[in-house]
Structure formats: C-alpha cells, structure tokens
Amino acid sequence: MSMTVGIGHGDDVDSINDIKHGGIDAAMDRLGVEQLRARRSVKWSVTSGDQLGAFIAESDLPLAPTVRDAITAAVAQGLTGYLPAVVSDETAAACADFQQRRFGWTVDPGHVQLLPDVLGAFAFTIGHLVGPGTPVVLPTPAYMPFLELPGALGTELRTLPMDQVDGRFVLDPQRLAAALDGGGLLVLINPHNPAGQVATGDELLAVADVVEATGATVFADEIHSPLVYPGHQHIPYAALDERTAAHTVTAVSASKGWNLPGLACAQLIMTSAEHRRRWSASPFVVRHGTSPLGAVAASAAYSVEGVAHLDAVVDYLRRGRDLFADRIAKAPSIGYAAPEATYIHWLDLRKADIDPGEVAKRTDVLGTNGTACGTAGFLRLTLATSHAVIGEIADRLVGLVD
Template sequence: MPDTAAHPFDALTADAMRAGGSWKWSGQGVGDGVDRHGRPLIGAFVAEMDFPTAGPVVEAVRASAGASQFGYLADAWVADLAAACAAFWADRFGWSVDPERIRPVPDVMTALVATIEHFTPPGTPVLLPTPAYMPFLTVPGRLGREMVPVPMTAAPFALDLDALDAAFVSSGAKLLVLTNPHNPTGRVFTRDELRAVTAVVERHGARVFADEIHAPLVFDGRAHVPYASTSEAAAAHTVTATSASKAWNLPGLKCGQVILSNAADAARWSERGYLAEHSTATPGVLASTAAYAHGRAWLDDVLAYLDGNRALLRDAPLPGVGKEIPEGTYLAWLDASGLGLDEPPSAFFAREAGVVLTDGALCGGPGGMRLTLATARPVLAEALERMAAALS
C-alpha cells in the first residue's frame, strides 16, 4: 500500500496554485471561473505537476542566473547533459547509450517534427494509436502529412497489432508514433508488446518515433523498457525522444533530448538537426543535467506520493465512469461514455463539479477524459468528491 501519511505537498492549496499563474491554473477559465455552484475551478487538464521541483534543480537554475548563463548553448553544457542523461537511463532502465548520440531539443514536439521531416519519405502518412497526446493528432497535418488514427483495443488498453498492420498497408505510412508510458491511458507496454510492434514495423519498412517522456514515472514494480533497446531492428528504425520535464516538473525550461540508437541516424542528425537543437534553453539544459544527476531521491519521493494519489482515484466512487488507474505517468483516463450525456463529459464536470479535465475527443477518444493526478492530495480529493456529487 502506498504511504498516505502527511507530506509537504499536502500543504499546497488550489488558491496558491491559481496565484502561481501557470496555464493549468489560469487557462480555460480556471484562474477566475466558477462552476454552477459558485465554486472556483480546479485545474486538472494539463500534464504537469503542481509540486515544487527538486532542490538540486532549483540550485542549478539559481546558479545559472547568478552567473548570467543566458547565452547560447556551450558544447560543454551539452556534453554534461548527455552524460547525465545517459547515466540515468543506464541505471534506471538498463539501456546503455553513447552520450554522443544524445542531443538537446526544446521539447518532444520539436523532436517529432524533425523526425517526420528528416527521417521519413516526403508526403508519407503518420500512424498514431489513439487515444493520444493531443498535439500528435494535429502536428502531422501542419507538416502536410496525413495523420492516420489507429484505435487501441478497448480497456484495458493495448496496441491493436492487426489494425496497425492493416493501416500501414492501406495508407503507405512510414512512421509510427509510439508513446510509452502511454499518454493518456497510463499503459506501460511490456517488452513482449514492444517486440511485437517491431515485427509489424519491420514488415513495412517503416520507422518509429518513440515518445518516452514519462519513462521515469512507473508504478507497482513495473519497469520502463526503452523501445529501441529491445532489439537491433528496433534500434535501427527508432528515434527516441525524452525529457526531464515530466518527471521533475520542468516544462517551461524548454529542454528535451533526442536519443539516436544507430550510426546512420546519428550521422543524419549531425547534418540536419541544427535547427531542432537551436532553440533549446540554456537554463533548461543546466536544470535537466542537475535533475538527472542529483534529483533521483526527489523523484523517488514524488513517485511514492503519486502512488497515494493513484490509490485515492482507485477508491473514489464515480458511478458510471470507467477508471484506468495509470501503470505509468500521472495521467488517468476516465471513460464516461456510458453516462449517456448529450455533451462532452468534460463540459459536464466543468460546469457541475468545477473540475476542468481534458476532453477525450481532443485525444481521439470521444466520451473519455484525461485527469491529471499530480496535485496536492487534498486538492485531488476535493476534485473527486465534487465529481462524485455531480454524478449522484
């Protein structure tokens, strides 16, 4: 059982988080909106944590400010980040990566754009298992690429291999976007599941963009398995993207990492990757280096706290709503399709409960909602109590 004893995070209040001004607590009317009972809205729609980040990260940002380290990235800082990231992935996930094949980018979305543009044939479609992280549904189209949704199997969610195979054939796609741990369902795919994906991808001479931004956030003794680590074939057709932003709550510092698992991709990136790397923020690189190198104790504490929040959701009475307790990430998928509402369930809960969730339709899963669990436990408890009351 997770430890649910009092924790410093419990003292965080919704009022304080609204005052902080982040998009999660100011966007979509959360900053000054109320529900039909006059209660302030609770922000639960953005995939970020409400917790203050690790002490070593704070110290790194302060040191960078004190030294006015706001210039363009130095090679030495990039090398330090790559070494820290490689050491973390080797220790945590058992995957040894040459630090020279880890490159900085502002975020995972930048890495996806670069992968589509530089590692796939022009004009070819992109396959995306759905439900999915919302921008993945729209970014390929902005690049002139068709996005082909491939629905996952019904809960418990899994990749539909037959559907993926058929979609490769019918569309001519040459890239699969694979998110693991999965946003928004919280699935952590097993090694066997990933190897089965490799067989499908290889059969069609395609590539994989592996979004592993939530890799450090897994529960119940599970292990994150980097997709590219599962075989030589997977390593040869994969571009992996990750970041310290989810695990250490650093999204605004704009620093992610691309991991290139074969020599050909590393050479191509050295020729084409300059623009993708160029907007990476220097303070973000220094902060991410500190997170990987010195923030592990903080991360373990956060995982234990999040596990308590998972238990709170598991026990919450939400009649008529299916709950997917995440195996990884801090995102839970709620299926409200059985309620028979004549409006998106997220709209119902915003109005009736004052809880602002992500509309599942934006993820390619109408009737569902994405709930962010990474908030103070009393705030999450209030959100769930309000939702339960709205249903009753």
Template sequence: MSYDFDQVIDRWNTAASKWDSLASRFGRTDVLPMWVADMDFPSPSAVQEALMRRVQHGVYGYTIKSQAYVDSIVSWMQRRHKWTIAPEAIVPAPGVVPALSVIVQAFTEPGEGVLIQPPVYHPFKRTIASWNRTVIENPLVERNGRYEINFADLEEKARQAKIMFLCSPHNPVGRVWTEDELRRVGEICLRHDVLVVADEIHADLVFAPHRHIPFASLDPSFAARSITCAAPSKTFNLAGLNTAYIIAEDGDLRRKYQTASARAAMAELNVFGVEAMIAAYNHGENWLDDLLHYLAGNLDFMESFLQQNVPEVRMFRPEGTYLVWLDFRALGLSPKELDQFLIEEARLGLNEGHLFGREGEGFQRMNIACPRALLEQGLQQLAGAIKARRKG
C-alpha cells in the same frame, strides 16, 4: 517519505498555463485545473539550488551541449532503465513535440503516412496534419478494462506508413507496454521499413510491478530504425525549461535529424534547462522514488473514492504516467454535454477525451499529480455534481 508532497502551493498569477489560462481554456476561472500534464509540486531541491547558483553567476549567454549534460543522460538511462547509449547519440531539442515536427519534416514527404494509436496524445495528429502528411490510425482495443494493441490491424496499417509514433508509456490510457508487445511492434515495423519514433517522455513515471523498457534497447535492429524522444520535464516538473532531447543511435538518422533541426532553428539549448536537467538526473532519484510512492497513494485514494461514491465513472488505473483515463459513458451524455457538465456543474477543468480521437468520446483525462487535498476537492466536486444529476 522525506519530501512534502501534501503542501499546496499557490500557482495563480505566475503565468502558469495550467492555472492562469482557465478563462480562455474553459470559459471561466472557478474551475479546478486538473488537465495539462504538469505537476503542482515543486521540483527537487537539488534542481532549485542548481538554478539559483546559475542565476547568481549573472551571465546567461548561449550555451552548449556540455560533457556534464551528456553524462547525466547516459548515467540516468543506465541506472534507471538499464539502457546503455552512446554519448554521440544524444541531440538536444526544445521539446518532444517540436522534435516530432522536425522528424516528420526530415523523414517524410507531403502525403506520406504517419501511424498513431488512438486514443492518443492529441499533438501527434496535429503535428502530422500540419505538415500535410497522412494520419494513419491503428486504434487501441479495450479488453476487460485494459487497452491492447490490435496487431493484425497494425500489420495492415504499417504497409501504408513511413513513420510510427509509438507513445510509450501511452498517454492517455496509461499502458506500459510489455517486452513482448514492443518486440511485436518492432518486428512489424522492420518488415515494412517503418521508422519507429518512440515518445518516451513519461518513461520514469511507472508504477511497480510494471517496468518501462526503452524500445531501442531491445534489439540492435530496432535501435538502427528508431528515434527515441525523451525529457526530464514530466519526471521533475521542468516543462517550462525546454529540456528535451532525442536519442538516435544510427548515424545517418541522427545526421538527418540534426540537419532538419538546424534548418528549423530548433538546435539551441536553454541555459537554465541544462542546469536543471543535470541536477535532476544526478541528484533527483530519491525525490522521484518518493513522488511515485505519493502518486500511487493518490491513485489508491481515487480508486476507492470513485468505487464508493461515483460508480458511474470507470477509472482506468494507469500503469504509468500521472494521468488517469476516465470513462463517463454511463452518464449518457454526448461529448459536448459531458464537457459542459464537468465545467459548469462539477467545476472541473479536465482534458476532453474527444481531443485524443473519436475513440476518446465519452472519456476525460485527469491529472492527479497534485497534493491529495486538491485531488480530494476535485473528486468531491465531481461526486456532488453527479449526485445532483441523479436527483434531477
């Protein structure tokens, strides 16, 4: 491995949401933050060098969707995911959640239904509700330690929906949907004329032997009735640079999105985000391969540690993402008690499971994209707190 992911970098006092908002988020500053989905690793050196070159230019005016910008996305999708996309299908967005907000406004009317699959990324529900649309839930089902789609329920719920938010890979449960699963989703949505909005922001963070399959790549009919939301932000730790984009192969869908995006003043590009993305997609692949190897090692370490020291906590090993879904229900705590236990006794700042829907009650989401020393510290704190509880 040519990159040093073991290096611990001090992020305090850098206005990092993950570290510098602990008092407001958790009520104290002495918790180890393992919550919001950004990494405690520096971005690839190619990204840093590209940003420094742009800084040295000295003029930071408005920027455009350049040919280099488009080419980097087209090339990345082809190399990494075997997906051939037309350059004109790409439309910039300041972030995936802002893009979802634009999509809800563009393709639904107040009161109409948007389908989600809880426990799922909590801004989905917030975005739908904030525009007075109806949240329709198709809860995932856990079978033998793995979450699956309830297709019979999906068929029924799709009758009530205009849009489906498909989280692929799924956050927080870590599923990487198979081709068969994605095809079944697509066929159901086509039957009921439901627009599939695929949030594929974690697409690059998938562990072998699993493979991410872009939903729109499976069939021209799926591509014609879907919008894909993507970004290099999770992959290369660029979340603060507003580097997202949507891919809409159907011209009518794309134009409708662009009109709504312009109306919402969400069509501008970030001059540094553009440079960072181009560098990441063109020169960051080796770094990403090493990152995935390191994250897999973190997962191995965590799985072994929990089995040996904290058998009460059940870990759902993710097939994709660097987020681990943890089942604490064996502790017998209410959701509020579990939140307090982790903050006050384990001194850990995780994402509360109930944020992801009632199906997440008794669970927590842990971000393991950090140096192993920090992961070990967090796990030791958890083990110590549970051990003390056992004695008490």
C-alpha cells in the same frame, strides 16, 4: 458550488518550493489555493473561484532542490546566452547515465542530442529523419497535439483506434500492419498518455515485428518514463533488440518527471547511424534553441540526488492515484483503470452516460474531452497536485452519478 477543498493555509508562496523541512507531504499540506494561484502556472491562472484545472501536464509538486540550486547557480554564472557544447555534452551524458541506472539501457552519450521539446523533436523527425511524404501513424487515444501536428506540417496522418480488451488499450497487429503498409512513422507513446499504461515486453515485441516487416520508423515518446509506479517496469522500445535500435528515434525529457517544460530541454536518442547522419546533415537552425538553463536543470534532475527527489514525487503521486481510485470506486458506472505510470488519468464516462464536454460546466473541474485525444466518451485528467485537490476532484465527479 463552494470550494470545499480543505487545502492549506500557508501564506508563504515560497513554501511550495521549500521541501527541505518535512518533505513533499509537508510542502503539499501547507499549500493553499491562494498560493497556487499566486504561482501563476497555466492551470491555476486560467481558473478562478471554485474551478480546478486538470487539463495540462503541469505539476504542483515542489521542484527538486538540486534542480533549483543548479538553475540558480547557472543564472548567477551568467549562463543565459545560447547553449554551449560543453553544457549540452554534460546533459547528454547525464541523460545516458539515467537511462542506464533507471532502465538498464546502455546509451552512447554521443547518440543523444538536445532539442527544446519533445513535440519539436517529433516535428524534426518528420522534417529531417524520415523521407518526405512519410505518413504518420498514430494509435488513438493519443496525447492531443499528435493529432494536430502532422497536418500542420503538411504530413498525412493515419489514426489507428486501439482496441479495448479488459479495460486495456491494445494495438491490433493486423490493422497496424495495414496502416504502416509501405512504411510510415509510427508514434509509440510509452508510458501512454492518456491511457496511463506501461507497455509490456510482449506488446512492444509485437509492434517491433510489424514495424520491421513494413520497413517503418518508430518515434518513441518516452517522456513519462520517469513516472512509473511500483509493480510496472518501463522498457525503452529501442533497447529491445538490434532491430528496434535501428528503426527508432527516442524522445525523452525531464520535463514531466521533474516539472521542467518551461525550461525547454528535451533529449533525442538516435540509435540509428542513418538518423545520426541525417541529424548532422540538417540545417543548424532547425536543431537550435534548447535553453542552457533547461540543459543544466536536466543534468541535475538526472543526478542521483535528482532521482531521489523523483522517487519521492512518484511515491506522492502513487498515493494520490490510490486515493483517487478509492473515491472514484464509489461511482462504479465510471470506468476507470488506475494508471500504471504518469499522473494522467483516463475515465470512461460512457456507461455513466455523462458527456465529457459537460463535466467542466457541471463540476468546475476542467479536464480534457477524450475527443481531443481521438476517442469519444472519455475524460482525461492530470492530477499532479495535492491529495486534498485530488480528493475534491474525485468527489465532484462521483457527485455526477449520485
């Protein structure tokens, strides 16, 4: 197989960060495979030849200039030590302000704490915010590490396969109640990875009723909430009503919307006074380690300028999604519902009789087998890349059913 991607021929590695001239489209059009490999991101450094990496939530889109400027200024200032309170307070305020502007959720900045990443926030929640021995209830499919982390921490994991109704993954309230019987920690990923769904108000309220009746706690992973496409509205779960505010800990981050996971700064929003008390009572060492550069970057991301960049990113991703949907439609036996949010795409290969575990070998497209998400027969792809690469990936998959 030869690389048929008609992607860019620019020879300036720095052009991938230079969007001041021509916007995101121009930057992405200039972007060639050589440049991407030179960038040494995970997906481009572990692939070679014709291989295209689509297994990790990393973005090839340009960094927001305001974020880049903020990091550069912080480095010039020497902000490379530990995280000062004055910096974390700024990020907490910026995070709260973003939640208000974007989703209409009024968050007290004093309820926002920083941790290096969302998975660490989940581990912190298991270790310090819920009682010892609290089982984790995880609807599947789910972002892969959630299937591994509870066991690694010595915590019981109860997986709860979601039902598929008209192509949508939904939670059955009765089975949810059974899984949460006696309490538990429910992982609520919204927008959803890998299904790409944005939960509706009714869906969230149905969950809230069960959680309240069982005395459970919710870990609301809303890391993908900045990346919602037009026609859908993210509703922060804790913002639904007083009950959800009291039984939820919410994890957010600029790491997906603005591609900053390497800068190690997530935000934990604790709307429960009891959770805030437990946070303060926990050993300092387990809530330490957020990067000051990540905190500065998150503040810039959440600023008005940072959000203008985000909107341009969402628009580029949306057009990439639509292009992918058009091309994949040429193989109707591949089940596909275009994501309502996120650049994560979830393909049902059962009817097409394609083994997801064979796709990499047959197409050189490296995605994730749905079994790693707890659901067999599906393929998960992350498509935060140029439209040329997205089109190529779609064509190779369609080629499997020709």
